[in-house]
Amino acid sequence: MRFGWMRHSTITAATALALVCVAPGVIEVPVSAQSAYKAPRTADGTPDLQGIWQVRNTSAAFDLEDHAGALGIPPGRSVIVDPPDGKIPYKPEALAKRQANFKNRDAADTLNKCYMPGVPRITYLDFPFQIFQTPKYTLITYEYIHIYRTIFTDGSKHIDGLDFWLGDPRGHWDGDTLVVDVTDFNDQTWFDASGDYHSDKLHVVERYTRTGPDTLRYEATIEDPDVFTRAWKISLPLYRHAEPNFRILEYECQAYADEAAKGGR
Amino acid sequence: MDQQEERISRMSSRLLKSIFAAAALAAMLSAQPPAPPAGGAANGGVPAIFGGTGPHVAGGPVQHLSDGHPDMQGFWAAGNNGGAVFELQNHPKPRSGVPPGKGAIVDPADGFIPYQPWAAAKATDTFEHNLAEEPELHCYESGVPKQIYVQFGFQIFQPANYVVVTWEFMHAYRIIPTDGRAHIPTDIKLFEGDSVGHWEGDTLVVDTTNLNDRTWYDTVGNFHSDSEHVVERFTEVDTNTIKYEATVEDSKVLTAPFKIAFELYKSSDTKYEQMEFACIEGNQDVTHYTKDKGGNADVKVK
Numbered sequence: 001m002r003f004g005w006m007r008h009s010t011i012t013a014a015t016a017l018a019l020v021c022v023a024p025g026v027i028e029v030p031v032s033a034q035s036a037y038k039a040p041r042t043a044d045g046t047p048d049l050q051g052i053w054q055v056r057n058t059s060a061a062f063d064l065e066d067h068a069g070a071l072g073i074p075p076g077r078s079v080i081v082d083p084p085d086g087k088i089p090y091k092p093e094a095l096a097k098r099q100a101n102f103k104n105r106d107a108a109d110t111l112n113k114c115y116m117p118g119v120p121r122i123t124y125l126d127f128p129f130q131i132f133q134t135p136k137y138t139l140i141t142y143e144y145i146h147i148y149r150t151i152f153t154d155g156s157k158h159i160d161g162l163d164f165w166l167g168d169p170r171g172h173w174d175g176d177t178l179v180v181d182v183t184d185f186n187d188q189t190w191f192d193a194s195g196d197y198h199s200d201k202l203h204v205v206e207r208y209t210r211t212g213p214d215t216l217r218y219e220a221t222i223e224d225p226d227v228f229t230r231a232w233k234i235s236l237p238l239y240r241h242a243e244p245n246f247r248i249l250e251y252e253c254q255a256y257a258d259e260a261a262k263g264g265r
Numbered sequence: 266m267d268q269q270e271e272r273i274s275r276m277s278s279r280l281l282k283s284i285f286a287a288a289a290l291a292a293m294l295s296a297q298p299p300a301p302p303a304g305g306a307a308n309g310g311v312p313a314i315f316g317g318t319g320p321h322v323a324g325g326p327v328q329h330l331s332d333g334h335p336d337m338q339g340f341w342a343a344g345n346n347g348g349a350v351f352e353l354q355n356h357p358k359p360r361s362g363v364p365p366g367k368g369a370i371v372d373p374a375d376g377f378i379p380y381q382p383w384a385a386a387k388a389t390d391t392f393e394h395n396l397a398e399e400p401e402l403h404c405y406e407s408g409v410p411k412q413i414y415v416q417f418g419f420q421i422f423q424p425a426n427y428v429v430v431t432w433e434f435m436h437a438y439r440i441i442p443t444d445g446r447a448h449i450p451t452d453i454k455l456f457e458g459d460s461v462g463h464w465e466g467d468t469l470v471v472d473t474t475n476l477n478d479r480t481w482y483d484t485v486g487n488f489h490s491d492s493e494h495v496v497e498r499f500t501e502v503d504t505n506t507i508k509y510e511a512t513v514e515d516s517k518v519l520t521a522p523f524k525i526a527f528e529l530y531k532s533s534d535t536k537y538e539q540m541e542f543a544c545i546e547g548n549q550d551v552t553h554y555t556k557d558k559g560g561n562a563d564v565k566v567k
Contacts, residue, residue, distance in 0.1 A: 043331060043425065050424065115546045130440065132424040134338065139422055139429060141438050146406060146457075148431050148438045150420070150539065164541040188546075248440060250455045254404055254545050255479065 039176050039210035044135045046153075047176045049208055052241040052248060053216055054128040061124050063194040064088065064234060072106075073193060079124075081219075082233040088196055094227040101195025108195070110188050114253035116147060116165035118189025119182050119204055120220040124236055130248050131208075138171055138178060143248045151180050158183050163200055165189060180206040191222075199226040214240040315340065315418065315532040324504030324531065327467060330423060335467045335501045337428075339531050340539070342418030343509075346527035347376075349414045353482040353525065354378045361392070363485060369414065372524040378487055384518045391486030394557070400480050404544035406437045406456040408480025409473045409495045410511040410525060418532070420539055428462055428469060433539040441471055448474050454491050456480060469499040490517035505531045 039047035059067075059076025066086055069075040078086030090098060101108055111117050117125060127144040138151040151171040158181070159168050167182040187200040207219040216238040223231045321344060328336045343349070348356070348366030355368045355376030370376045380388065391398065401407060407415050417433040428441040441462040449459045451474070458476035462469055478491040493515045500508040507529040514522045 110546075113545070116541075116543065132422060132427060132429055134422055134424050137422065139424070139431070141429065141431075141440060145545075146435075146437055148436060150431065152538075159538075162540075165543055165546065166541060245449075247449060247459075249453065250406075250457065252405070252456060255456070258403060 037211050042133050046133065046135075046173055047178070047210060048133070049131045049138065049178060049210060049216065050133055052128050052130045052246055053238040054241060055124045055126065055218075055236055056239055057124065057236055058126045060192065060234075060236060061121065061126060062192055064192050064196055065194075067194070079234045079236050080232055081235045083230070088191075089229045089232055091227060091229055094197075098195050098197060101190070101197055103195075105193060105195055109190055109193055111190070111193065114145060114257060115188070116145065118165060118185065118191075119149075119167050119169075120206060120218075120222075120234065121189065121191055122147060122149075122166065123206075123218055123220075123238075127251060128241055128246075128248060138180075141248060144251050145253050146250060151178075153178075160184075167202070167204065169206075174207075176209060178206075178208040180208070182206065197227065198222070198224045201226050211237070214242060216240070315342065315534055315537055321505070321528075321530050323502075323506060324533075326503065327501045328504060332425070334423070334464050334469075336423065337421045337469070337499065337501055337507065338423050340418055340420050340534075340537050341507065341529045341531050343414040344528040344530045346414055346525075349483065349525070349527070350411075350416065351483055352485050353411075353487055356485075361396075361485070369525040369527050370523050371526045373521070378482075379520045379523055381518060381520055384488075388486050388488060391488070396484075396486065399484055399486075401435070401484070402548075404435060404548055405479060406435050407432075408456055408476060408489075409439075409458050409460075409493075410497060410513065411480060411482055412437060412439065412457065413497070413509060413511070413529070414527070417539075417542075428471075431539065433542050435544055436542045441469075443469075448472075451475065454478075458493075458495070467501060471495075471497040471499070473497070488518070489513070489515045492517045499529075502528075505533065507531075 039049070042048045042050070057076065057079060059074050060079045062073040063076065064079055065088060066078040067073065067075060080086045080088065083089055106112060116122075122142055122144065123129075125144050127142060129140055129142040132139040132141070136152070136154045138153055139148060140151065141148045147166065149166055149169055151169045153171040153173065155172070156170060158170055162168075163184050163186040165186060165188065168184040169180045169182045171178055171180040173179070182204040185198070185200055185202040187198065190197050201224050203223040205221045207217075209217045211217050217235065218238050219233060219235045221231055221233045222228070330336045346369040348364060349369035351363045352366065353368050354370050356363060357365055359365050368376050370378065373379055406412070412432060415432065415434045419430050419432045422429040422431070426442060426444045428443060429438065430441070431438045437457065439457050439460055441460045443462040443464065445463070446461060448461060453459070453475055454477035455475050456477055456479060458473040460471050460473045462471045464470070473495045476489070476491060476493045476495070478489065481488050493513065495511055495513050497509070497511040502508050508526070509529050510524060510526045512522055512524045513519075
């Protein structure tokens with residue numbers, strides 16, 4: 001099945017490329033071969049992103065950049081696709097703060113206090129989440145500390161003057177891609193467990209694109225003029241949970257911490 | 266104030282409430298009547314909890330989605346339920362600042378939880394000595410059926426094959442599949458349980474099992490075990506009103522099932538949005554409870 005669509009995508013891309021060679025400027029080349037996949041539609045005709053999804057790349061939550069292992073941090077390759085060197089484009093003084101964060105990570109990472117992890121970090125924590133769609137909303141329910149995000153796709157505007165742990169998400173459809181513009185963040189969350197951080201000027205643009213029957217590409221472009229010299233972008237595949245008995249359950253961080261403090265489980 | 270400022274002001278006020286949510290509950294224990302029960306004629310039937318004033322106003326005929334089921338999507342809040350959020354059962358006398366009220370129990374007719382003797386004793390002991398154990402003070406989800414009558418209301422979504430409900434309070438949610446699937450095995454216990462739903466005409470029937478024993482029915486120690494089983498019925502009466510009923514069984518704690526009933530009112534404010542509810546991220550509440558109630562505070566608050 002998967003081989004089937006991969007081969008199909010390859011042929012489509014190759015055909016498109018051939019056409020471009022013949023008539024340059026007439027045919028738009030897909031960004032990648034995977035873009036050729038046509039997502040099924042919901043009842044109202046929008047691309048269907050619904051299902052239970054999860055990352056397989058479990059090292060990104062520990063460090064988005066290329067990194068060797070460290071105490072509590074499994075090694076992994078960078079998920080940063082822009083800039084091409086795979087590094088977060090910190091301002092010099094911000095890089096110093098990042099290194100201090102890393103040294104102090106156990107105490108300074110608010111995730112360790114069971115606080116909400118921010119965006120995009122919530123997406124690549126190693127927990128599943130479920131996407132639901134109605135004509136006005138895309139709703140994402142995360143197993144991790146029962147977080148949900150209500151993404152408005154009704155043309156409504158951002159709220160001014162408030163900030164949130166998870167920001168204020170407003171979405172629209174760009175072809176088959178759900179584009180979510182997220183603003184109004186606080187400065188209390190990190191991007192990973194290695195101290196990669198942002199200010200309250202963070203602006204994230206997420207893109208959710210189906211790439212196959214059981215895969216979805218998640219991209220996030222990250223801007224923050226107080227911390228970075230330029231915008232940067234991560235890209236991660238998400239995989240559908242196909243187990244027939246799979247459900248979103250509960251991971252209740254605070255309740256478990258309280259239980260442990262009392263000498264329980 | 267222009268409309269935008271007014272919205273922000275309202276939202277900021279709710280945000281503050283959320284940061285100090287359980288502190289607010291503690292404060293209310295000593296002072297205020299139950300969270301606003303009525304709707305608002307002046308605002309076209311916006312319940313007070315959504316910023317309206319005045320009595321609830323009935324809506325038009327029930328609308329149906331393309332799948333044939335009633336369209337219950339929107340923002341809802343519990344109507345007059347006798348102060349159930351403070352005490353679910355009949356509480357004719359004020360105690361520890363909880364104002365008197367009838368509660369929400371319609372069966373048995375006296376409005377009291379039909380506890381087994383040991384369970385009645387435990388509830389009394391909790392009220393007298395361990396109110397600081399109140400689960401929401403610790404930012405836990407509210408459980409079922411309490412989730413329906415917590416403050417700040419909830420939003421119903423009806424994507425294909427599901428009813429999903431999200432709450433501002435504790436940013437809780439419940440996923441209710443309506444595709445005929447079975448419950449998960451009993452080994453897995455959850456704060457919100459495992460819910461499966463089906464439609465009986467225009468009534469959504471939700472069966473919930475797999476509940477843990479870490480939530481209460483209210484703020485004064487009325488409790489259940491991990492054998493709790495709840496059957497809820499949501500019947501849309503008009504576009505502004507849902508008749509809500511829940512039958513609760515718990516063989517470890519109760520001598521018989523009990524039933525609660527009240528109405529849910531819809532917000533007709535088309536600009537209404539739920540805000541982010543940060544609880545753990547700013548919780549100071551347990552420190553506000555005195556040592557004689559199981560908390561940390563040295564000074565007894567009058």
